[in-house]
Amino acid sequence: MLHAVAGGWAVLLSALLWRLAAAGNPDLPTAVNITWSSINFKTILQWQPKPSGYFYTVEINGMTSDTKRKCILTAETECDVTDVLRNVKETYTAHILSVTSSEMDNFEEPPFAVSEQFTPYNQTVLGKPEIKNYTQKGSKLNVVFQDPLTPYTFPNGSFQSIRDIFQHDLEYKLYYWKDQSSGKKDTRTKSHAFEVNVDSTKNYCFYVQGIIPSRRDNRNGQESVVLCTSVGRNILDEYGAEVFIIIAVIAIAVFTLAIVLSVILCKRKKAKAAREKEPLNGV
Incomplete structure (x- = not known):
């Protein structure tokens, strides 16, 4: 019975401390749509919205490692966290803090959002060989x-x-x-x-x-x-039947044009020869 009561008080105290810690500036928006993007272990953390009148600071927390800060007081909505994920089999979460520059020296914890867990060894995408x-x-x-x-x-x-x-x-x-x-x-x-x-x-x-x-x-x-x-x-393998058909049509057109021109030239030569054989007028 005493153990159950003590456990209940511990939960209540933890919740109270968390709310007090998060009350540094409750009016600041917190990050949403937090995603991990990782290819060949190069890992980028992304989120929304774009800050206005405040900044973000990223904290990376490992299951068995110390908290590390990245992209301190950034106005961007992404952060390259590759270098703090060197233990690729560790599981990490990211806390994205919403802060003003003056709050960084305070002891109170600013409002923050928490990412899903990320394990590089299990989740990074293999790039193109x-x-x-x-x-x-x-x-x-x-x-x-x-x-x-x-x-x-x-x-x-x-x-x-x-x-x-x-x-x-x-x-x-x-x-x-x-x-x-x-x-x-x-x-x-x-x-x-x-x-x-x-x-x-x-x-x-x-x-x-x-x-x-x-x-x-x-x-x-x-x-x-x-x-x-x-x-x-061969050309059929390389370019397909369509190109082969086009080439055939062009070849037929060129051949037909050559025949037509030959007939026209032949008729002109015959007409010229006939005119040259006619007697001159008045002779």
Whole structure:
């Protein structure tokens, strides 16, 4: 019984302290529509509305790390928080404080809004892989690609790739199909290259996409550019039947025009020859 009463008082006291802390300037608007936007661990926090007569300050709170402040007294509605999320497996929340410049020195907590939780390792989007080289020789299609880089660096200053962070959790998919066809095939790898069997008489198009199979959500990354091989391509493969028809029509028109001009020139020559054979008047 005593334990229940003590627990009830603790809840009531916490609520009272929170309200007192938030009463620094209750008239200031608080942020709404707070979103995390993260690609390859570069993370931007965004919110609304645009401030007028006040500023925002962002506080990043980790489950097991100290609070860090970013974008202090900003008039913007976004903040790059990449550098304070280096522990990518940590779960963070953001407090967006609405403040005036004079309130920053007060002990009272200004009004604020709280974001949803964000864990970079689970939620950052995988960016587009860069295809470095591809060949189609005989019945083999080979594709070599490169991991996207992150904003984080090694001690020597070189940038870490997403593979350096995800390691064995990272896989890639190659989607490929016969040019001018809609039927796709796919295969996976944990390396930087694909080799697949194809029809040596056909050209193929393809793209590469990173995936994190262990994720429940947000598993698939952005797709690379689509590229196509050009082994034995003819004009019909390259441009399609429409262009071929246009070229044929133009060729027929040119041929017809040449025949018409030849007939006209021939008639003119015959008429001139006939006039030259006529006797002069008065002879």
